[in-house]
Structures are given as C-alpha cells and as structure tokens.
Amino acid sequence: MSGTTDDDFRAIATIYLTKSLTRKQNYTITQVPMEVSVPKVMVACHFLSYPYAVFFCHGLDSEHENKLFKVPLVGENVDRVEGLAICHFETSTWDPNFPALRKLGLKPGDPICHFLSKNNIIWVPSSATTQ
Template identity: 35%
Template sequence: MVDFMLSELGTNNIQAITTEVEGESSQISQKYTMEKVEQIADGNNMVCHKVNYPYAVHYCHVGGRTKTFMVSMIGVDGTKVKALSVCHQDTSFWTPKGLPFVVLNVKPGTTPICHFLLNDQIVIFPSKEATN
C-alpha cells in the first residue's frame, strides 16, 4: 500500500490525515456548526477507504486534482469534530447521472464537488515541503 501511494503521488515526502472525532457523540445524526476551515493541500491526493473485512484492508485511489480542507465543527450535543473535506476540481469526466450532479443539480465540469470523509478513511498527499 505504501509503495503504491509513493509511486502514484511521485514523492516519498507525504502526509496522511483522517477525520478526528473528540469524545462519543450522543446522537447518530445531528446538526454541526462550522467554526474554522483550513486548506491543508492543493493538488493530487490519494484517498483510502476502509473495506469491511476481518483485518485491516483499504481501497486506495488517486483523487485527481483536489483541494483538501480540515473543517473544525461542533455538534449540538457538544461533540467536536475536525473533519476532512475533499473538493474535486475537475469533474468533467464523471458520469452526468452520478449522485452529486443529481443532488446538486449541476453538470460535470462546471463546479468543484466537495464531500466530507468519515473517520475510517485516510487522505494522503505530498507534504508542503515536498511541493516547495
């Protein structure tokens, strides 16, 4: 997995980060207030999704040209979350009937598509030192 990441991102100077949840939420679904949004990466990244398997297995893929943000939020029950959000900059090659376009009522290639990542998913990107 590490060799695949390094070869796809073209550097061995990488950062890996995930969504962080502070404490146990008393609610499965709740409203959150965004407190701070910080861009942490701009460019190619790789996302690894946990696969339901008896031991640690992840499905990793290149996210393409993206902007990655860390979003600090607080839930109505006081749960604090530092959530990763990935914004795909080029969606021109995505299927027009895909869920993001239906829900947002936009066409591929017209606007970035952003989404949050769960705390069992990992984003890997070249570190700032590697891109300078």
C-alpha cells in the first residue's frame, strides 16, 4: 500500500495466560466479550499444517458486518485464555455447502461466530481499539 509504514498495523492473537499441556478442553466465557473497534479492514491469517510456517490470509471488511471480539475464557482445568472471536453478520453470499454452515445447521444469511485458535493472527490498523 502506498503511504503506509510498519507502524500502521498491529497483530493480535489468542493468548494463553496460563501454561498448560491440556489445550483441548471445554471453556466458559467469563465476562462480556469486548469488541475490537476496527475502522475499515482486518486481515485474518490462519496457520496451515505444514512442516514449516504457512498461513492462509484473507481480508475482512468491517464495514460489511464482520466484527472482532476479545473474549475472556476459563478452561475446565482453570486455564485462562484471552480468546479472539470473529462474527460474520452478512453471510447471504456464502456457499450453502460451506462446512461451518453445514456443521452448525445454518444457511446463508444466518450470522456465524467462531473462535481463532492458537497460531492464528489478525492484522488490524494501529488505530483499532477495544471497547
């Protein structure tokens, strides 16, 4: 992008606040999620399972009903996590066979939210704030 610097963006990710080997467990939301106010666009980068670091990245336009939240969580074994969740409120153009819609029994047009697991990164403008 023309006119941007390295300081124009920052990366945020799910943070494990306690050290535990038990990653797969049930978690409970402990407080009201805090929306991260993103002025225009964010870029989600999902870690892919390769023997070296490979990410699949895609843009999410916050003006088209995508919202990012920080969500305080506590696990069954008392692990604490500051999770990231993305909610997509405009899904009318999604493929009805998209795996997440099918798995949850939803159809295009239904809102859908999901957590970002370890090693996923969201790039947001530096001006993004937690509300």
